[in-house]
Amino acid sequence: MAVNGSTVDAGKLADFSAKALEKMGVPEEDARLTARILVAADLRGVDSHGVAHLAPFYIRRIKDGLINVKPQIKVISKAPGTAIMDGDGGLGFVVGYRAMEEAMKRAEMTGAGFITVRNSTHYGAGAYYAMMALSRDMIGISLTQGGVGIVPPGGRGKGVGLNVISVAVPAKEEAPFVLDMATGVVAGGKLELAARNNTPIPKGWAVDMEGNPVTEVAKATGGILPLGGTPQLGAYKGFGLTVLVDILCSTLSGGFTVPEMNRELSARGKSSHFFGALRIENFMPVEKFKQRMDVMIKAHHNLPRAAGVDRICLAGEVERETERKRKSQGIPLHPAVVASLKELAEDLGIDYNL
Amino acid sequence: MAVNGSTVDAGKLADFSAKALEKMGVPEEDARLTARILVAADLRGVDSHGVAHLAPFYIRRIKDGLINVKPQIKVISKAPGTAIMDGDGGLGFVVGYRAMEEAMKRAEMTGAGFITVRNSTHYGAGAYYAMMALSRDMIGISLTQGGVGIVPPGGRGKGVGLNVISVAVPAKEEAPFVLDMATGVVAGGKLELAARNNTPIPKGWAVDMEGNPVTEVAKATGGILPLGGTPQLGAYKGFGLTVLVDILCSTLSGGFTVPEMNRELSARGKSSHFFGALRIENFMPVEKFKQRMDVMIKAHHNLPRAAGVDRICLAGEVERETERKRKSQGIPLHPAVVASLKELAEDLGIDYNL
Numbered sequence: 001m002a003v004n005g006s007t008v009d010a011g012k013l014a015d016f017s018a019k020a021l022e023k024m025g026v027p028e029e030d031a032r033l034t035a036r037i038l039v040a041a042d043l044r045g046v047d048s049h050g051v052a053h054l055a056p057f058y059i060r061r062i063k064d065g066l067i068n069v070k071p072q073i074k075v076i077s078k079a080p081g082t083a084i085m086d087g088d089g090g091l092g093f094v095v096g097y098r099a100m101e102e103a104m105k106r107a108e109m110t111g112a113g114f115i116t117v118r119n120s121t122h123y124g125a126g127a128y129y130a131m132m133a134l135s136r137d138m139i140g141i142s143l144t145q146g147g148v149g150i151v152p153p154g155g156r157g158k159g160v161g162l163n164v165i166s167v168a169v170p171a172k173e174e175a176p177f178v179l180d181m182a183t184g185v186v187a188g189g190k191l192e193l194a195a196r197n198n199t200p201i202p203k204g205w206a207v208d209m210e211g212n213p214v215t216e217v218a219k220a221t222g223g224i225l226p227l228g229g230t231p232q233l234g235a236y237k238g239f240g241l242t243v244l245v246d247i248l249c250s251t252l253s254g255g256f257t258v259p260e261m262n263r264e265l266s267a268r269g270k271s272s273h274f275f276g277a278l279r280i281e282n283f284m285p286v287e288k289f290k291q292r293m294d295v296m297i298k299a300h301h302n303l304p305r306a307a308g309v310d311r312i313c314l315a316g317e318v319e320r321e322t323e324r325k326r327k328s329q330g331i332p333l334h335p336a337v338v339a340s341l342k343e344l345a346e347d348l349g350i351d352y353n354l
Numbered sequence: 355m356a357v358n359g360s361t362v363d364a365g366k367l368a369d370f371s372a373k374a375l376e377k378m379g380v381p382e383e384d385a386r387l388t389a390r391i392l393v394a395a396d397l398r399g400v401d402s403h404g405v406a407h408l409a410p411f412y413i414r415r416i417k418d419g420l421i422n423v424k425p426q427i428k429v430i431s432k433a434p435g436t437a438i439m440d441g442d443g444g445l446g447f448v449v450g451y452r453a454m455e456e457a458m459k460r461a462e463m464t465g466a467g468f469i470t471v472r473n474s475t476h477y478g479a480g481a482y483y484a485m486m487a488l489s490r491d492m493i494g495i496s497l498t499q500g501g502v503g504i505v506p507p508g509g510r511g512k513g514v515g516l517n518v519i520s521v522a523v524p525a526k527e528e529a530p531f532v533l534d535m536a537t538g539v540v541a542g543g544k545l546e547l548a549a550r551n552n553t554p555i556p557k558g559w560a561v562d563m564e565g566n567p568v569t570e571v572a573k574a575t576g577g578i579l580p581l582g583g584t585p586q587l588g589a590y591k592g593f594g595l596t597v598l599v600d601i602l603c604s605t606l607s608g609g610f611t612v613p614e615m616n617r618e619l620s621a622r623g624k625s626s627h628f629f630g631a632l633r634i635e636n637f638m639p640v641e642k643f644k645q646r647m648d649v650m651i652k653a654h655h656n657l658p659r660a661a662g663v664d665r666i667c668l669a670g671e672v673e674r675e676t677e678r679k680r681k682s683q684g685i686p687l688h689p690a691v692v693a694s695l696k697e698l699a700e701d702l703g704i705d706y707n708l
Binding site: 077078079080081082084107109110111112113114116139152153154155156160167169177179181185186202204205211227228229232233234236237238239240241243244246247248251252253254257258259276278279280281282283284289292293295296299300303304305306307309311312313314315 | 669
């Protein structure tokens, strides 16, 4: 499927990524899982969280000893519906996948399963874990610390984490509802994308060290603003959401908090998560629920539209369309990403045959 | 505590409100509970959700037959951690209180209790129910449909509900974290407040029927914008959050959806909610968790501040200070609210002795 080196087949891209991870000492099963989750993001059009990060972020961090490729993941549980998981510094993809499985296992028993996770690392795009619930007829929830980056209302410079909320809900004929949002005005990955494409960013996304809004990524040294941007337009809400995610991920799990991450060497690169699953059948017959979802989604589609607007989209619809297209036509990769993968292949002594 | 008719004692205000509800046929226990929840909002400074609504909203709706003062509340459960509750059209305060009790009872058993509620009515400020979890050393969650009002990105005129997210988390010395946010740029109550005080509203809060932003409440006929305001500044996130709340409250419970509320007579005035509780002790010792909360909160307080900013506040801090002040000094009521309560007293034949 390789077309002039920039449109690649998803399966081949996953095979390549897995091979690279195996070369770094990641066990085969974990490498394949990680590659699958990375490529799933590319398929859904979330280019900021896909294979673009493989070489400069994940492989780099394994080389730097910041990721434990053979973690002993532990589950500590005192109640049927809840548990803490210790990821032992493993790849966030592997830890996150197992934690979401654990949450769903508990939801099978009690109706609601919730797992908070410490000592994990960056787990890519959160939607993947939430979407694991779809085929199990559950509502899936995945929250994660997203590194340091949000400027709180009244604050100056980076403070609390740019945390992420992901929730997936199955529908019948319509696309599943998949919310996958950073609690900032914009995900950190979008700034990287703007830097890569050399495009300006909208005023209200980020500030410099003095707290002034900027439109050049290079000057966005202060940090990203919380959803809402200014206090008058609800920045306290976005700030509240990001603190809430931090509480559920790190305060509740015993994981590293943002101040600890800034201070302690052992916290470098660590991340905490939180997963939840609600079993739909315990509330109402799954078929009826999915029909109700379709009705709700269609009602949104049929709302009156502003001039010039073709359609009203719910969360996850555009991503599903992109996924269908890219599954058949391939994933377009930015030349800089192709270059980084080719360099990685050479570095690790594996074939670049995409 | 009555000072020139506009600052009143919380206890007396609750007694008066309960008496008025009893006159309308609400059983004593339910009337006292409802009054307590209304006054709790006034105490916390959430004037938009307190006794200002008693006469023109709740009493009015009881008179109009839109609220069942003696509901037969049912709990339907198929799993230890979850249940559906049918509120039988009762006062939202009564239904909400019982549903949150039910969620906490289940969290005692399984660690995580989640209840979705149909056939309820407006339940006031959501923080009250989430905060019920604080004394039980749990994390409390309360979501509700908030009536029709948000303009979706690309939409024109009111569509999906202006839904509300409330979460409460206990701390040790610091104020508990209490997030209580509408998923719009601003709560509907704030527009009522601006109308009452005859003050302009910021651009970005609401639009007219053509989708144009307005600064006069009277012209805000189109509806309130979702958190984020414009798509570029994250309106899809606020829109996604409000749809998520609707799914958990109404799609999952079998309650009325927004299109049904606009169409069906039996749906008039109805509301659906969703409650959750997570038992902290099942994750880590409660004392340790509360200490970790304090550390996290203090770290936020100590972040560098922008010029002219005195402090960085977390969700619920300002409300706790207002509550302490108003508990000792009384609740200041707007003259229009005093007038509505006096009129209510005369109408129902009860004493106005505040």
